[in-house]
Amino acid sequence: MPELLWIRNDLRIADNPALTMALQGTDRSVIGLFVCTPGAWKQDDWGSPRVTFLLESLREYQSSLRKLNIPLLVRIVDSHADAARVVQDVASLHSCSSVHAGLEFGLHEQARDQEVATRLADVGIAFHLHHDQMVIPPENVLTKTGTSFKVFTPFRNAWNKQFIGSGLPPVVEHTPADPLDIASDPVPSELDGFPAWAGMSRWNPGHHAALRQLNRFLSNPIGSYHVDRNRPDIDGSSSLSPWLAVGAISPISCLRPLVQEHGPDPQHWPAGPGTWQSELVWREFYRYVMHHNPRVSMRMPMQEWTEQLQWRKDDDGFAAWCEGRTGIDIVDAGMHQLLETGWMHNRMRMITAMFLTKNLLIDWRHGERFFARHLVDYDFPSNNGGWQWAASTGTDAAPYFRIFNPERQAVLFDPDHEYRQRWNPGFSPMTTPPIVNLVETRRRAIEAFKQARTVTS
Ligand SMILES: Cc1cc2nc3c(=O)[nH]c(=O)nc-3n(C[C@H](O)[C@H](O)[C@H](O)COP(=O)(O)OP(=O)(O)OC[C@H]3O[C@@H](n4cnc5c(N)ncnc54)[C@H](O)[C@@H]3O)c2cc1C
Structure with a gap:
């Protein structure tokens, strides 16, 4: 009886507990399964950049699995409910003894897994979920009173304690499974609603590229x-x-070389590695927030009082932002970088998101959705966390009265105009009229937030 490895957000051999456990099954044979659910992905606002990167990374993973004698079956259905049915069908058809998968945090994904668990239990097949997206499982980091952290810095301190105390898991060397007489399926290059993305030529998919x-x-x-x-x-x-978002590399694989070089305590690492580790902890934090707060998966703001905010309806302003035509050259450069490459620098994500939510006072969920459709590294918890940070609606967000002035940001972080020149066609400093007055719109945003506060107090 083979084990079934249901691959989701973990397209890698290294640091993959579901794969390791599947390979330890009594029969030493494993079947891989990937279920494409374009309908569910559309509902979740995924775009072609993310889907193309995922499919190309899956193709690379397929060749790594082949070396371990693991055939990869690919099924294309529409929804999460269809996926649950397919997993049970495949497991039953091949008389699998159990199904192994990496744990996912979204509400829809958890509902799907609940259904899979019930269906598999009905036919006597075990279902094992393994933590593989985070270094430290979210239930292991709690306050002294057993509640979840709401603010990043104390979270990181508690997280670091766990990190130092438990250490990283050792590297596992896999020996190939016993071969099965099952042919692998081809991995599609595109799916209904997700045409292959031309920008993919800039990116190398898969685990080996991630390691490089x-x-x-x-x-x-x-x-x-x-x-x-x-x-x-x-x-x-x-x-x-992009590789972290589809699980082509684990955050554990990113941190292991640093622990080996600098020791177990990140507080004693040099400033560069220490700061980078902290950014990976931000990634953990937003998954943690999502795990402990179902509101996040429902696209509700973490700060309930901000539900009273009167966001503006401004189709022209939104279109100008989306297309990089706001006349604020640093904002436009960021949007052009996104549209051309599927990626945007973190500082630029903060600047463009704050401009949309404060200077244009447009609901952060519009920006969140636009990023989701265009980012090659789209990752729901990080994107949601970043947007709620910029909109001052999040758990540990920018205070609403601290609004970036994008022109000041440009002077500080793009002092030689290089970034703006690279991404704005025909750039020359300050030649285009901005669509808004930065001072007035800043004041308007602060007033709107104050108003929302008053309504709720
Ligand atoms: C509005 C907004 C939207 C964002 N949307 C996404 C998204 O969809 N996907 C995504 O992966 N990141 C998102 N981020 C976080 C961050 O901008 C990117 O992770 C980072 O720019 C990726 O570049 P890098 O790989 O060079 O990061 P590095 O600086 O090299 O950091 C290493 C890794 O740490 C993680 N990381 C770094 N910064 C953050 C952060 N602030 N929050 C969460 N994780 C972080 C990422 O996985 C990143 O690859 C968003 C941030 C904002 C402000």
């Missing part, structure tokens, strides 16, 4: 990451987000 990217970053840029990470004109961050 990691090694390049660790070999040098990480040393000055604490300084360079804020500069969109410098290639100073790892750009690993």
Whole structure:
């Protein structure tokens, strides 16, 4: 009886507990299964960049699985409910003894897994979920009173304690499974509603490319990451987000070389590696917030009082933002980078998101959705967390009265106009009239937030 490895957000051999456990089954044979659910992905606002990167990474993973004698079956259905049925059908058809998968945090995904568990129990097949997206499972990091943390810094302190105390799991060497007489399915290049993305030529999918990217970053840029990470004109961050988003690399694989080089306590690491570790903890934090607060998956603001905010309906302003035509050259450059590459520098994500939610006073959920459709690294918890931070609606967000002035940000973080020149066609400083007055719209946003506060107090 083979084990079934249901692959979801974990397209890698290394640091993959579901794979490790599947390979330890009594019969030593494993079947891989990936279920494409374009209908559910559409509902979740995924776009072609993310889906193309995922499918290409899956193709690379298929060849790694082949070396372990694991055939990969690919099924295309519409919804999560269809996926639950398919998993049971495949497991029953091949008389699998159990199904292994990585744990996912979204409400819809959890409902799907609940249904799979029931269906499999009905036919006597075990279902095992393994933590594989986070370094530390969210239920292991709690306050002294057993509640969840709401603010990043105390979360990180508690997280670091766990990190130092438990250490990282050892590297597992896999021996190939016993071969099965089952043919692998081809991985599609595109799906209904998700045409292959032309921007993919800029990105190399799969785990091996992720490792190359990691090694390049660790070999040098990480040393000055604490300084360079804020500069969109410098290639100073790892750009690993697309691979982390589809699980082509685990955060554990990212941190292990740093623990080996600098020891177990990140507080004693040099500034560059220490700051980078902290960013990976932000990634953990937003998953943690999502796990402990179902509101997040329902696209509700974490700060309930902000539900009273009177967001503006401004189709022209939104279109100008989406297309990089706001006349604020730093904002437009960020949007052009996104549209052309599927990626945007973190500082630029903050600037563009704050401009939309404060200067245009447009509901953050519109921006969140636009990013989801265009980002190659789209990751629901990080995107939601970033947007709620910028909109001042999040659990640990920018205070509503601290509003970036994008022109000031440009002077600080793009001092030589390099970034703006690179991404704005025909750029020359300050030649286009901005669609809004930054001072007046800042005042308007603060008033709107104050008003919402008054309504709820
Ligand atoms: C409005 C907004 C939307 C965002 N949407 C996404 C998204 O859809 N997907 C996504 O992966 N990140 C998102 N981020 C977080 C961050 O901008 C990106 O992770 C980062 O820019 C990716 O570049 P990098 O890989 O070079 O990061 P590095 O600086 O090298 O950091 C390493 C890794 O840490 C994680 N990370 C870094 N910063 C953050 C952060 N602030 N929050 C959460 N994780 C972080 C990422 O996985 C990143 O790859 C968003 C931020 C904002 C403000």
